[in-house]
Amino acid sequence: MRRLFQNTGFERRKSETAASHPNGMKFSLIELLVTIAVIAILAALLLPALKSAREKAKGVVCLGNLKQQGIALLSYCGDYQDHIPAGRTGNLSWAGNLSCYIYVGDSFRTAQPALRAERWKKSVFACPSDLHKEECPNFYDFCLSYGMNNLIASESPTSWTYTPWPLKLHHVPQPGGHLLATEVRPLPSSPCSSGGSHYLAYYYSVADTLGNISANHNPNFANALMVGGNARNVPLQLLMNKNLTGTHQPWNAYFRKDAVMLP
């Protein structure tokens, strides 16, 4: 049997290897360490790229969430004589009103709170990069990843200072540039652990402790749904500069027809 294999390539390679490593080791210690170092360097190069690709994918899912809300928004306007949903009507938030156009029935609202939170966390009203949702005690109805533009969200005409009430889609000049909802976190002044909610967006900067806009995917942009039903990202410097809310999109608080449009 041994003679059969004596002249084969297999036997020859084996003897060559043995000759280059007289002590019989397959790899020397140095070779092993170099191999490990090369793998470690490649992994270190690759992991940050993987991480940013994953974050980018979450941003795309978030934008898709807002687009689905936009389709629901336009369906709502079609059913209610062009009215834009108020931030809150009774026990329904704006998201609760839109959810009727996204899910079948209202089972996700009537379920037990724990189950309800699980459903909301998987819904289009949860941003995949919103870390707060995992620790939020009431992530449903009025505690969401997205907040409606608080300047157009009022359900009562008394605080409806700048805009016609009830607000209709055609009242808004250039709806594609006006903010309907964007990514938010709980207001620093009213944490949800003590009964606070997060379903409206306030334009103040976070430094004022009155703002709650949260750019989850990019340090300079937040994803947003516009009144026209389109989803896009919006520069934070326009979203969070209260000096620009009266004259610039995306807020344009006085509905000026000559407001500076979004880039």
Ligand SMILES: [Zn+2]
């Ligand atoms: Zn997001």
Ligand SMILES: [Zn+2]
């Ligand atoms: Zn919360």
